[in-house]
Amino acid sequence: MSNSKLVLVTGGAGYIGSHTVISLVNAGYKPVILDNYSNSDPQVIAGIQDILQQPVTHYQGDCRDWDLVNSIFSKHEFEGVIHFAASKAVGESVEQPLAYYGNNLDSLMMLLKAMNQFNVPKLVFSSSCTVYGQPDQLPVTENTDRKPAASPYGNTKKICEDIIIDVVKSNTGLKAVALRYFNPIGAHPSAKIGELPLGTPSNLIPFVTQTAAGIRKVLTVFGDDYNTPDGTCIRDYIHVMDLSDAHVRSLSYLDEQQANSYYDFFNLGTGKGTSVMEVIKTFEEVAGVSLNYQVGPRRSGDIEQIFASVDKAKEVLHWETTKTMEQALGDTWKWQQIISKTS
Ligand code: NAD
Ligand code: UD1
Numbered sequence: 001m002s003n004s005k006l007v008l009v010t011g012g013a014g015y016i017g018s019h020t021v022i023s024l025v026n027a028g029y030k031p032v033i034l035d036n037y038s039n040s041d042p043q044v045i046a047g048i049q050d051i052l053q054q055p056v057t058h059y060q061g062d063c064r065d066w067d068l069v070n071s072i073f074s075k076h077e078f079e080g081v082i083h084f085a086a087s088k089a090v091g092e093s094v095e096q097p098l099a100y101y102g103n104n105l106d107s108l109m110m111l112l113k114a115m116n117q118f119n120v121p122k123l124v125f126s127s128s129c130t131v132y133g134q135p136d137q138l139p140v141t142e143n144t145d146r147k148p149a150a151s152p153y154g155n156t157k158k159i160c161e162d163i164i165i166d167v168v169k170s171n172t173g174l175k176a177v178a179l180r181y182f183n184p185i186g187a188h189p190s191a192k193i194g195e196l197p198l199g200t201p202s203n204l205i206p207f208v209t210q211t212a213a214g215i216r217k218v219l220t221v222f223g224d225d226y227n228t229p230d231g232t233c234i235r236d237y238i239h240v241m242d243l244s245d246a247h248v249r250s251l252s253y254l255d256e257q258q259a260n261s262y263y264d265f266f267n268l269g270t271g272k273g274t275s276v277m278e279v280i281k282t283f284e285e286v287a288g289v290s291l292n293y294q295v296g297p298r299r300s301g302d303i304e305q306i307f308a309s310v311d312k313a314k315e316v317l318h319w320e321t322t323k324t325m326e327q328a329l330g331d332t333w334k335w336q337q338i339i340s341k342t343s
Pocket of ligand 2: 090091128129130183184202203204205207219220221222223233234235276299301302303
């Protein structure tokens, strides 16, 4: 088995990928980024290199471009692939389902083909808690059934998990984990990289920080009549650096598996649910600002509450979060202030 420490990071210029590149280098890996910058800025590479104080190998291109993928695998002897590259906007996926199925499924299949051809054994795949829909019981364990997907985006994550399972069953030497992220937030503490949403953000935290920075006039809380203690929706928000570390840990976890082919999947969250109002209050305390918000109607398609059981990740993966909501919101706020100044 290859033990090159070289890892292909698809989507490595994106939000979670860029932070994971930092964690990989800090753990002694040599990441190689492949990104088409369809949802990221090439300047992110400069931010990564600035944090690391060393160059990082990076290719601009599409995971679906076989000639490019083939040439990258020919050039580098990878021991694994961390596959972040995907289209991820839920609403857009409803409007453009074929673009979403095309990108998310074809990218994965192209990589699996290359991994098979070049005997690259390990795959870490970005899945999502969206595969659970609105679960019947909380917290959500990995034994919780997946529900029919509420959007084409969600369906791509389910189908990708199933494709990986089928390839593992074919016993051709693939060892894979699917990581079901809950709600990633935060930024690198240096504030040199962070989330860069294009246009008006649909996610809560970038909307909060952009409102505080004066870019948006008012934050709308989507409903306060849910069956939760303060009436607002509950999610499990996880610091992106904790999430990044789980990818590094997943690579060594796969090394520990003796089987020729192997599949496992984990929830990645904090295990704690936080309401929209709690997020707002914590942000106001951390940032020392008063946020302009109003309560509006529910957002269609929103689920009332979801948070992870993280027991399996703790017991099997030996990973757990170390950062607090305060740290995550503080790091995001620091990052927002930097990008507000430069844009
Ligand atoms: P992101 O959009 O910031 O990063 C994805 C990166 O992949 C971008 O830099 C984009 O340019 C690139 N990319 C997309 N298609 C590509 C292709 N065909 N070839 C090469 N590069 C391509 O997203 P993110 O938030 O970092 O998410 C990373 C992964 O995690 C995605 O698979 C996403 O679906 C999944 N995920 C994200 C969240 C979240 O809230 N951010 C939650 C659950 C799962
Ligand atoms: C959304 C996606 C999910 C994806 C996740 C991370 C949907 C239905 N789900 O989840 O598939 O994995 O993002 O990218 O789009 N909120 C407000 N005001 C706002 C924005 C959000 O009140 O301006 C509330 C929402 O109602 C929700 C919470 O904040 O209760 C979190 O929202 P968001 O950040 O969009 O994440 P999810 O809805 O959990």
